[in-house]
Amino acid sequence: MAPAPRLLPVLTLLLLTAAVGPCAGAGRGGGRVDLWPMPSSVTRGAQTLHVSRDLKLTTAGSNYSDGRGILRDAFARMVAVVNMDHVINGSYQGAPVLAGVNVVVRSPDDKLNFGMDESYKLSVPATGSPLYAQIEAQTVYGALHALENILHWHIVDEQSFPLEIPSYPKLWNGAYSYSERYTMDEAIDIVQYAEKRGVNVLAEIDVPGHALSWGVGYPSLWPSATCKEPLDVSSDFTFKVINGILSDFSKVFKFKFVHLGGDEINTSCWTTTPRIKSWLIQHGMNESDAYRYFVLRAQKIALSHGYDIINWLGSGVAEKVVAAGLRCIVSNQDKWYLDHLDATWEGFYMNEPLTNIYNPEQQKLVLGGEVCAWGEHIDASDIQQTIWPRAAAAAGIMFVLTNLFFEFEERLWTPIAKVAKDTRSVTARLARFRCLLNQRGVAAAPVAAYGRSAPSEPDSCLRQ
Amino acid sequence: MAPAPRLLPVLTLLLLTAAVGPCAGAGRGGGRVDLWPMPSSVTRGAQTLHVSRDLKLTTAGSNYSDGRGILRDAFARMVAVVNMDHVINGSYQGAPVLAGVNVVVRSPDDKLNFGMDESYKLSVPATGSPLYAQIEAQTVYGALHALENILHWHIVDEQSFPLEIPSYPKLWNGAYSYSERYTMDEAIDIVQYAEKRGVNVLAEIDVPGHALSWGVGYPSLWPSATCKEPLDVSSDFTFKVINGILSDFSKVFKFKFVHLGGDEINTSCWTTTPRIKSWLIQHGMNESDAYRYFVLRAQKIALSHGYDIINWLGSGVAEKVVAAGLRCIVSNQDKWYLDHLDATWEGFYMNEPLTNIYNPEQQKLVLGGEVCAWGEHIDASDIQQTIWPRAAAAAGIMFVLTNLFFEFEERLWTPIAKVAKDTRSVTARLARFRCLLNQRGVAAAPVAAYGRSAPSEPDSCLRQ
Numbered sequence: 001m002a003p004a005p006r007l008l009p010v011l012t013l014l015l016l017t018a019a020v021g022p023c024a025g026a027g028r029g030g031g032r033v034d035l036w037p038m039p040s041s042v043t044r045g046a047q048t049l050h051v052s053r054d055l056k057l058t059t060a061g062s063n064y065s066d067g068r069g070i071l072r073d074a075f076a077r078m079v080a081v082v083n084m085d086h087v088i089n090g091s092y093q094g095a096p097v098l099a100g101v102n103v104v105v106r107s108p109d110d111k112l113n114f115g116m117d118e119s120y121k122l123s124v125p126a127t128g129s130p131l132y133a134q135i136e137a138q139t140v141y142g143a144l145h146a147l148e149n150i151l152h153w154h155i156v157d158e159q160s161f162p163l164e165i166p167s168y169p170k171l172w173n174g175a176y177s178y179s180e181r182y183t184m185d186e187a188i189d190i191v192q193y194a195e196k197r198g199v200n201v202l203a204e205i206d207v208p209g210h211a212l213s214w215g216v217g218y219p220s221l222w223p224s225a226t227c228k229e230p231l232d233v234s235s236d237f238t239f240k241v242i243n244g245i246l247s248d249f250s251k252v253f254k255f256k257f258v259h260l261g262g263d264e265i266n267t268s269c270w271t272t273t274p275r276i277k278s279w280l281i282q283h284g285m286n287e288s289d290a291y292r293y294f295v296l297r298a299q300k301i302a303l304s305h306g307y308d309i310i311n312w313l314g315s316g317v318a319e320k321v322v323a324a325g326l327r328c329i330v331s332n333q334d335k336w337y338l339d340h341l342d343a344t345w346e347g348f349y350m351n352e353p354l355t356n357i358y359n360p361e362q363q364k365l366v367l368g369g370e371v372c373a374w375g376e377h378i379d380a381s382d383i384q385q386t387i388w389p390r391a392a393a394a395a396g397i398m399f400v401l402t403n404l405f406f407e408f409e410e411r412l413w414t415p416i417a418k419v420a421k422d423t424r425s426v427t428a429r430l431a432r433f434r435c436l437l438n439q440r441g442v443a444a445a446p447v448a449a450y451g452r453s454a455p456s457e458p459d460s461c462l463r464q
Numbered sequence: 465m466a467p468a469p470r471l472l473p474v475l476t477l478l479l480l481t482a483a484v485g486p487c488a489g490a491g492r493g494g495g496r497v498d499l500w501p502m503p504s505s506v507t508r509g510a511q512t513l514h515v516s517r518d519l520k521l522t523t524a525g526s527n528y529s530d531g532r533g534i535l536r537d538a539f540a541r542m543v544a545v546v547n548m549d550h551v552i553n554g555s556y557q558g559a560p561v562l563a564g565v566n567v568v569v570r571s572p573d574d575k576l577n578f579g580m581d582e583s584y585k586l587s588v589p590a591t592g593s594p595l596y597a598q599i600e601a602q603t604v605y606g607a608l609h610a611l612e613n614i615l616h617w618h619i620v621d622e623q624s625f626p627l628e629i630p631s632y633p634k635l636w637n638g639a640y641s642y643s644e645r646y647t648m649d650e651a652i653d654i655v656q657y658a659e660k661r662g663v664n665v666l667a668e669i670d671v672p673g674h675a676l677s678w679g680v681g682y683p684s685l686w687p688s689a690t691c692k693e694p695l696d697v698s699s700d701f702t703f704k705v706i707n708g709i710l711s712d713f714s715k716v717f718k719f720k721f722v723h724l725g726g727d728e729i730n731t732s733c734w735t736t737t738p739r740i741k742s743w744l745i746q747h748g749m750n751e752s753d754a755y756r757y758f759v760l761r762a763q764k765i766a767l768s769h770g771y772d773i774i775n776w777l778g779s780g781v782a783e784k785v786v787a788a789g790l791r792c793i794v795s796n797q798d799k800w801y802l803d804h805l806d807a808t809w810e811g812f813y814m815n816e817p818l819t820n821i822y823n824p825e826q827q828k829l830v831l832g833g834e835v836c837a838w839g840e841h842i843d844a845s846d847i848q849q850t851i852w853p854r855a856a857a858a859a860g861i862m863f864v865l866t867n868l869f870f871e872f873e874e875r876l877w878t879p880i881a882k883v884a885k886d887t888r889s890v891t892a893r894l895a896r897f898r899c900l901l902n903q904r905g906v907a908a909a910p911v912a913a914y915g916r917s918a919p920s921e922p923d924s925c926l927r928q
Contacts, residue, residue, distance in 0.1 A: 159922060176924030179899075377918040379925065380902035381909045385845040435643075438844035443907060445845045454841040454916075458623060460640030461843065 034432045047126040049098045055079050056100030058132065064105035064140050070196050071103060074144045081440055099130035107139045112195050113256075118142045141198035161213040163187060167244030170217030187252050202310070203253040205245055206261025207231055208294045214241070223276055227269035233290045234270075234279035243301050250305040258302050262295055263312035319356045322365040331370040336394055338373035338387055341451035345430065346423040348393035369394065386452045388444030389434040428462075435461040498896045511590040513562045519543050520564030522596065528569035528604050534660050535567060538608045545904055563594035571603045576659050582606045605662035625677040627651060631708030634681030651716050666774070667717040669709055670725025671695060672758045678705070687740055691733035697754045698734075698743035707765050714769040722766050726759055727776035783820045786829040795834040802837035802851055805915035809894065810887040812857035850916045852908030853898040892926075899925040 035042065057075045059066070066072055107117075117138035124133045137143040161174030164183045175181045191201045205211075208230035215222040221238055222228040231238045249258065267287040270276045280290055299309050310329075313321070321328040330336075330353035337343065353369045371394045378386050430447050437444040438461060446455050446464035455464045499506065521539040523530070530536055581602035588597045601607040625638035628647045639645045655665045669675075672694035679686040685702055686692040695702050713722065731751040734740045744754055763773050774793075777785070785792040794800075794817035801807060817833045835855050842850050894911050901908040902925060910919050910928035919928045 177926055180924060376922050377920070379910070379919045379928065381849040381907045382918050384907070443845045443848070446843070452918075454846050455843050456841070458840050460644060462641055464843065 034429050045126050047096065049096050049124065049126075049131070051082060051098045052100070053083070055082070055098070056132075058100055058102045059104070060102055061104045062106075063108045064110070065108065066110075066140070068110060068196065070110055070140050070198075071105070071143060073196060075101070075103075096127065096131055098124070099132060101133045101135060103135045103137070103143050105137055105140050105143050110140050112141060112198060112200060116141065118198070144198045159210055159213050161216070165245050165248050167248050168218065168241050171214060171241070171245070173217035174213030174215070184248065184252060191252060191254070200255040201253055202255050202257055202259055203249050204259030204261055204310075205242070205249075206259075206263065207242060207298050208233065208238075208291070209263065209265040210261060223269040223273040227273055229269060230265055230267060231294075232276060233294045234276045239297055239301065242298055243304075246302055246305045246307070250307070256308050257310050258305075258307040259310040260295070260298050260302060261312060265291055267291055318353070318366065319362075322357055322362040325365070327365045327367050329368050329370055330366060331372055333372075336369065336371040338371055338390055338451060339376070339378065341386075341453075343390070344450060345390045345393040345447060348390045349423055349426065351394065382452060384443035385445035388437055388442055389430055389447055390451055392433055392437075392444075393430060431462055431464065434464075498893050509590050511560065513560050513588065513590075513595070515546060515562045516564070517547070519546070519562070520596075522564055522566045523568070524566055525568045526570075527572045528574070529572065530574075530604070532574060532660065534574055534604050534662075535569070535607060537660060539565070539567075560591065560595055562588070563592075563596060565597045565599060567599045567601070567607050569601055569604050569607050574604050576605060576662060576664060580605065582662070608662045623674055623677050625680070629709050629712050631712050632682065632705050635678060635705070635709070637681035638677030638679070648712065648716060655716060655718070664719040665717055666719050666721055666723055667713050668723030668725055668774075669706070669713075670723075670727065671706060671762050672697065672702075672755070673727065673729040674725060687733040687737040691737055693733060694729055694731060695758075696740060697758045698740045703761055703765065706762055707768075710766055710769045710771070714771070720772050721774050722769075722771040723774040724759070724762050724766060725776060729755055731755055782817070782830065783826075786821055786826040789829070791829045791831050793832050793834055794830060795836055797836075800833065800835040802835055802854055802915060803840070803842065805850075807854070808914060809854045809857040809911060812854045813887055813890065846916060848907035849909035852901055852906055853894055853911055854915055856897055856901075856908075857894060895926055895928065898928075 057072065059071070064071070118141050120135055120137040120142040122133065122135050125131065135143050160176050160180070161171050162176070162181045163172060164181065164187075165171045166184060172181050194201050210229075211221070211231050212228050214231065215228055218237075218241065219225065220235065221231050221241065223230075223232050246258065267290065270280065270287060270290060280286070283293075285293060295311065299311075302309050313328075315333055318328050318330050332351065333340075335343065335347050335351035348371065351369075353366050354363050357363055357366060371391050373383075373386055427447060434444045434447050445452050448464055449456065521536065523535070528535070582605050584599055584601040584606040586597065586599050589595065599607050624640050624644070625635050626640070626645045627636060628645065628651075629635045630648060636645050658665050674693075675685070675695050676692050678695065679692055682701075682705065683689065684699065685695050685705065687694075687696050710722065731754065734744065734751060734754060744750070747757075749757060759775065763775075766773050777792075779797055782792050782794050796815065797804075799807065799811050799815035812835065815833075817830050818827050821827050821830060837847075837850055891911065898908045898911050909916050912928055913920065
């Protein structure tokens with residue numbers, strides 16, 4: 001009775017257009033450039049530069065005033081990371097020293113929008129007095145990418161309901177414990193923290209399945225006390241609660257999209273609960289009809305709050321979705337699920353989101369990809385080494401904590417033409433990136449083995 | 465021909481003498497006090513206090529001026545940790561609020577010495593206007609313990625030689641890589657960082673075995689180019705290098721003790737290398753004699769630089785050591801090795817350092833215990849969950865990184881009389897401590913399983 005639900009669009013596949021000039025980090029004489037991910041275009045010189053301990057930030061020629069300190073703070077973070085590396089004391093007479101970085105941002109606007117230009121160009125000249133690197137970008141967020149790589153962080157509640165919803169204040173009674181909850185003020189802090197780093201926060205409420213925890217505070221959301229999932233499709237109260245949640249979300253999560261889940265539904269409680277079964281008969285619906293009715297009604301509520309919508313779909317449908325002229329993000333379970341510990345980084349790296357999509361116009365509708373780590377066996381003790389470095393191999397990431405559904409996402413960064421067909425040539429570069437993550441306090445696991453593996457023997461980080 | 469080497473003394477078994485008055489953190493009405501480790505003495509009231517967001521530090525009645533900011537910085541760290549917990553916005557009319565902490569330190573001295581009084585007494589009164597908690601301690605380091613638990617951190621080079629030794633500047637050629645090295649300035653930073661937190665740094669050079677990496681920079685330290693361990697006992701250059709290292713150490717590592725290793729020696733290279741074999745014959749030594757000669761000569765060098773000495777000894781010798789009137793630290797491989805992933809926290813908790821030592825005078829010679837994690841399969845990606853929370857169960861820790869030999873040590877904290885004989889009663893308290901570690905950014909693994917295990921199912925941190 002209803003048309004198919006709108007399909008999951010989201011997040012740009014933005015190709016990095018960085019041209020690195022004579023490159024300070026490129027090493028001495030060798031042909032290798034150890035950057036991860038590989039920019040769209042790189043050229044390098046033969047000169048090694050030393051970085052001043054007192055690196056300066058200037059913005060000559062910029063139209064952007066940095067009133068919120070987005071650029072200033074990002075520069076300070078970059079300098080802190082550079083200083084974390086080993087700096088040998090001493091003076092280098094005659095060796096050129098990089099005195100600072102001049103950033104030219106063409107747009108004065110600092111609002112983080114979907115589809116904005118986040119490309120940048122970084123040039124490091126071989127000479128100059130004082131010698132300054134030059135970053136040119138259309139927006140401040142493009143300039144940030146020149147200072148560090150960046151993740152999109154998406155936040156959503158799942159089986160546990162840890163987030164405060166002022167419209168329905170008993171919802172977070174479904175949290176694991178009193179201390180394992182997030183206030184709306186904390187959600188605002190997270191969004192602001194992320195935005196200053198060029199990171200959008202995408203919120204998800206997964207309906208109608210995976211929502212058992214909602215009924216801890218409001219048991220009438222369950223079909224019955226003994227059959228608790230999915231949410232009661234027959235009750236207006238269900239949709240009032242969804243409306244309350246999305247209304248509260250819209251005050252906090254300003255990203256263009258909201259995620260409405262929709263995955264893994266077993267609707268048998270709807271037909272085994274007499275009240276709901278009567279409602280289905282009365283409305284002439286079977287279980288599939290009722291599922292579509294639920295999804296569409298929830299989507300209409302989200303649209304009424306100004307959101308575009310993302311849903312989970314089944315596997316292998318990307319080519320059908322783009323053939324129908326709709327946008328999609330690829331996240332195939334067989335290659336890009338980080339909680340599959342036997343999935344190697346080579347598998348993540350070689351996975352091709354455009355598989356079976358040959359029409360260039362349809363290829364443009366594949367907006368990007370996500371890698372997922374579902375959180376059944378992940379918590380604060382093992383999340384970092386489960387995710388890294390394999391997520392870097394796909395340059396996209398999304399994951400779930402046991403008490404809160406986090407979703408991280410980054411653009412697919414390296415143009416397909418630049419992806420090495422033989423992963424052996426990439427291993428050393430990824431290993432080096434993994435060591436950098438370790439140095440910066442991220443517990444990325446060794447590259448050589450399966451996910452979340454310990455080092456196999458004592459050796460340099462660069463060879464693990 | 466030589467007497468047995470001096471035996472490993474070190475580090476106080478200091479019993480915490482904290483009396484906690486009506487206790488803010490003790491929960492509502494229940495009889496449980498969720499502290500880890502359990503203090504020597506605790507009493508609690510029925511009143512719940514709220515902690516002010518603007519907690520004050522005062523030092524009325526103190527003889528200590530805090531010129532180096534040791535107390536001020538520790539207080540700021542404690543406040544930051546408290547604020548990391550979930551604070552529900554709102555006002556609590558009528559509920560008592562803790563306005564600050566008054567710290568009374570009796571000694572004006574802030575030098576961190578072996579054997580100093582590090583006990584403290586913490587009282588939280590139920591009433592007061594404004595209401596202040598009171599900490600009383602003999603030294604500032606005792607007062608620190610009232611604000612947080614503290615580790616002793618010990619640093620030493622092992623198979624890899626990552627530390628700069630100015631007297632023999634090629635020694636760190638034996639590091640894994642150029643970037644996996646530590647300058648002397650960095651070692652000084654580490655010592656100063658640690659001291660401000662009441663943490664002593666104990667340095668180890670493991671001789672004559674486990675020293676292959678020394679010869680990368682100075683190949684004449686090897687018996688031969690094909691037989692590289694242990695260090696050449698017949699060469700004066702070997703002891704000149706040890707003297708250079710310990711001379712440089714003594715400028716940086718001011719702790720009373722140095723660790724000279726001495727473990728796992730296979731001396732066959734000494735008899736298969738003709739030059740050394742001739743030397744042994746000339747001096748009338750067999751391999752065991754030569755080993756004792758080496759250890760004693762290295763110990764004399766350490767003594768000449770003002771150090772007391774620690775060596776590794778074999779298993780099961782603690783009772784013999786104390787029977788001989790010497791001090792020891794217990795670290796039994798079967799119970800207290802964190803790299804044994806099948807060693808459970810219950811085993812760590814129930815291990816008794818005083819096994820087979822019944823004489824009270826001899827018991828006093830057991831200065832404490834260490835738990836070890838040898839680093840063959842540990843690096844930045846998995847070190848935290850390998851160590852925690854099992855190390856907390858023993859309240860002592862020492863471990864090894866693949867590229868640097870770190871040693872952490874904390875006093876055995878809870879008096880034997882207070883250790884629960886049935887670990888089931890302790891589980892919830894340890895799980896709560898593990899969640900605290902997670903909240904503070906330490907990737908402590910779930911309590912319920914073996915070492916470094918993932919959570920078995922999605923659930924509250926408190927039940928993992």
